[in-house]
Amino acid sequence: MKLFKKNKGLNRICVWLLLLVMMSGALTMTGSAEVVESKGGSLTVSLKMPEGSVDPEIITGVSFALYKVADLADANAMLFKLDPALADTGVDINGLTTADLARAAADKLGLAVVNTTITPDVKATDSDGKIYYTGLADGAYVLIQNGDNDYGTFSPSLLTLPYYTKDGKLSYDLTIEPKGTPAQVYGSMSVEKLITDIYGNYLFAEDADFYMGLFRDAACTVPYVPEGSSDGKFYKNLHIHKGSSNTVKFENLPLGTYYLREVDENGVLVPLNEAVYTDDAVFVVTITNENGEENNHIQVKPMANVNDHELKVDNAYLEWPEDFYLEAKITINKVLLKNGSKTTMPNMTFYAGVFKKENDKLVPLLDAPVELVQNGSVIVEVPLGGEKGDESVTYFVYETDEKYNIIDPKKVQYDITVSDDNKVHVEVVDREAQDIRGGEITITNKFVDVTITPTPGVTIPPNTPPNTNVKTGDDTPIGIWIFAIVAAFAVVAVVVVKKKKSR
Numbered sequence: 001m002k003l004f005k006k007n008k009g010l011n012r013i014c015v016w017l018l019l020l021v022m023m024s025g026a027l028t029m030t031g032s033a034e035v036v037e038s039k040g041g042s043l044t045v046s047l048k049m050p051e052g053s054v055d056p057e058i059i060t061g062v063s064f065a066l067y068k069v070a071d072l073a074d075a076n077a078m079l080f081k082l083d084p085a086l087a088d089t090g091v092d093i094n095g096l097t098t099a100d101l102a103r104a105a106a107d108k109l110g111l112a113v114v115n116t117t118i119t120p121d122v123k124a125t126d127s128d129g130k131i132y133y134t135g136l137a138d139g140a141y142v143l144i145q146n147g148d149n150d151y152g153t154f155s156p157s158l159l160t161l162p163y164y165t166k167d168g169k170l171s172y173d174l175t176i177e178p179k180g181t182p183a184q185v186y187g188s189m190s191v192e193k194l195i196t197d198i199y200g201n202y203l204f205a206e207d208a209d210f211y212m213g214l215f216r217d218a219a220c221t222v223p224y225v226p227e228g229s230s231d232g233k234f235y236k237n238l239h240i241h242k243g244s245s246n247t248v249k250f251e252n253l254p255l256g257t258y259y260l261r262e263v264d265e266n267g268v269l270v271p272l273n274e275a276v277y278t279d280d281a282v283f284v285v286t287i288t289n290e291n292g293e294e295n296n297h298i299q300v301k302p303m304a305n306v307n308d309h310e311l312k313v314d315n316a317y318l319e320w321p322e323d324f325y326l327e328a329k330i331t332i333n334k335v336l337l338k339n340g341s342k343t344t345m346p347n348m349t350f351y352a353g354v355f356k357k358e359n360d361k362l363v364p365l366l367d368a369p370v371e372l373v374q375n376g377s378v379i380v381e382v383p384l385g386g387e388k389g390d391e392s393v394t395y396f397v398y399e400t401d402e403k404y405n406i407i408d409p410k411k412v413q414y415d416i417t418v419s420d421d422n423k424v425h426v427e428v429v430d431r432e433a434q435d436i437r438g439g440e441i442t443i444t445n446k447f448v449d450v451t452i453t454p455t456p457g458v459t460i461p462p463n464t465p466p467n468t469n470v471k472t473g474d475d476t477p478i479g480i481w482i483f484a485i486v487a488a489f490a491v492v493a494v495v496v497v498k499k500k501k502s503r
Helices: 002-007 007-028 084-089 099-113 478-502
Strands: 040-048 063-074 079-082 122-125 130-136 137-144 151-153 159-160 173-176 180-182 185-198 203-215 235-243 243-255 256-263 275-277 282-288 297-300 308-319 324-338 351-358 361-364 374-381 395-402 415-418 423-430 436-437 439-447
Touching: 007 361, 040 137, 040 159, 063 099, 063 130, 079 084, 079 137, 084 099, 099 137, 099 159, 122 130, 137 151, 159 173, 185 203, 185 235, 185 256, 203 308, 203 374, 235 243, 243 256, 256 282, 256 308, 324 351, 324 395, 324 423, 324 436, 395 415, 395 439, 423 439
Parallel strands: 040 173, 185 308, 324 439
Antiparallel strands: 040 130, 063 079, 063 122, 063 137, 137 159, 151 180, 185 243, 203 235, 203 256, 203 324, 256 297, 275 282, 282 308, 324 374, 351 361, 351 395, 395 423, 415 439, 423 436
16 A cells, blocks of 8 residues: 555556556457447348249339338447337347248247337339349348238238348348249230221121230230140131131130230231231231220239130221121011911920021021020121122021021911012212121011900800700701700600500
8 A cells, every 4th residue: 555655657557557558458248249330230131033933023113111210230240139019929039040030030020010119111123023222221121021912921020120141241232132032923815807998897807817926025925825735836726717706715824914916827026006918908906905095914813803804906907808798787676466466486496597688599698597585686797798708698597407508488387578579779879987787587477376365355254065966057956956856756756656656
């Protein structure tokens, strides 16, 4: 003690040395890792395109919510303090020593955090499938899916900033690729092919083949070939026979966007919305969706109410091949009468055939007769006449059987009458005004009821035997004559007997 008192300056030096040693020891005990001063971290979220998909829209607009769930309590020891709002989850962020524990913690925190007052940072992916979060404070975060999307579903991700890289360096810039599960959704596309003239009048084709192709990109350079396709083709044949339209369907289309185009028999694109010239025709192809809008693509989405789409492909002809004709319609009415009143015959089926005359002979126009509606109407599509298929023509309509044989009225139990002597006339009045006059014809069958109806006002007592007397034309009651004859015979017999007794 005397020593310290004698030398006050030496005392002060010893105290400072002691404090320095104590501070040095404290630093050694808390760890020796290099600490980088935080200037704000960053997180990049990057989505990969699903296998087999080339549609960038599938990774565009996918929304995520980033929640900060813990603060960095000790930068040197990388210890985190969970937000008190999540204490009930029981998650120990500092004790996640395996990947399984980390995944379980992420799932718990992801479910719980949405019910807290913690405010998320919500962003959606750009056209490259990326989200950029910058200026993030040190701590632990949970990234979760925000609402539904076209990609699929994502499990929550738990991450920390800063973090140690594989080579042991501390980093404040993190990039993750969420492992999403693409939605298993399938759709379909029905394609109706129409052939018309440039004014919108329907054309009638004897036989015509068209081909519809499906692509995965807007430029239609990436064909869509269904998985497991036997022929490896991306297009389908659509045949029109004696009509103006037909339909083909693409089914089991996985999630994504599909583009429809008409192609030729070799799969080569036919120009869209511009004049197409061939050896015998000039036409323009247009494609519209179910809303009547010009649009050649559809989207199959996970959350869509409807994934079954309809598109129409119209070939509008300025000049058309020889086996194309303008189309008209014939309405065939069927009337059934019994004793002058309309009736139905539930056990009978009626048919009608449309015929044309060639060399004074009736030749069937259609492939099969038309089944008629009892006391109703059916509409039949027929071609116009002439070399260009745009001239008026008269057809003949007869009642037939199912094999197109004209029914002989003498061989059926009813009368057959056809209006206008079986003739029906169709003509073009004004093509540009879409005025093509169809025809109408009525086939009437008359049935006769042979049942005897009692005379009004006469009541037949119950259990009365039927009158079997045959009416001969003489109004004298025949029963009276029979009674008189029997009485006469009786009188004669009595007289004969008396004469014998008198002898």
